[in-house]
Amino acid sequence: MKTEQGLVIEVNENVARIKVGRHSECKNCGACPGNNGIIIEVENKIGAKIGQRVVFEVKETNFxxxxxxxxxxxxxxxxxxxxxGEVIGNLLGLNVCFLQIAGGFIFVAVAIGGVKKFDNYIAKNHKSMPRITKIL
Incomplete structure (x- = not known):
């Protein structure tokens, strides 16, 4: 498990939103907007309050x-x-290049739908959520 530190900015029942400073790996990636930090939701079973600095852990297997x-x-x-697409094009004697492109687009669209469903599942599943372990 990987531990990080952050500042609690919002609390809602057993879930807290934490502002986490970005480290060099995040800055190099550039996938997320903003340079100063990111905000994540974590499980808050120890009762951290707004304005407190906390230590939280992320399960690396989930990551x-x-x-x-x-x-x-x-x-x-x-x-x-x-x-x-290539196999179907060769079997039916159709334009192979077109069917390869179409097959790629169709399958990627299905994959994006699957990723969206996975994202919704993870958002609802508190077991995979990072959790606060200590208040500093």
Missing amino acids: ITSVFIVFVLPLIVLFIGVLL
Whole structure:
């Protein structure tokens, strides 16, 4: 498990929103907007209050699974769509290049829908949510 520190900016029942300073890996990636920090939701079973600095932990297995589903799986699905388009084009004697492109687009659209469903599932599943372990 990886631990980080942040500042509690909002509390709603057992969930807190924390502003976390960005480290060098985040700044180099540039996928998220803003340079100063990001805001994440964490499980707040220890009762942290607004304005307190806290330590929270993120399960790395959840992080690795999420990265695979969001970044790697769509690429694999794209490749499968292109191959399937080629096979169908060769079997039916149609334009192979067009069917490869169409297959790639269709399969990526399905993958994006799957990623969206995964995101909704993770948002509702508090087991995968980071959790506050200590108030500083």
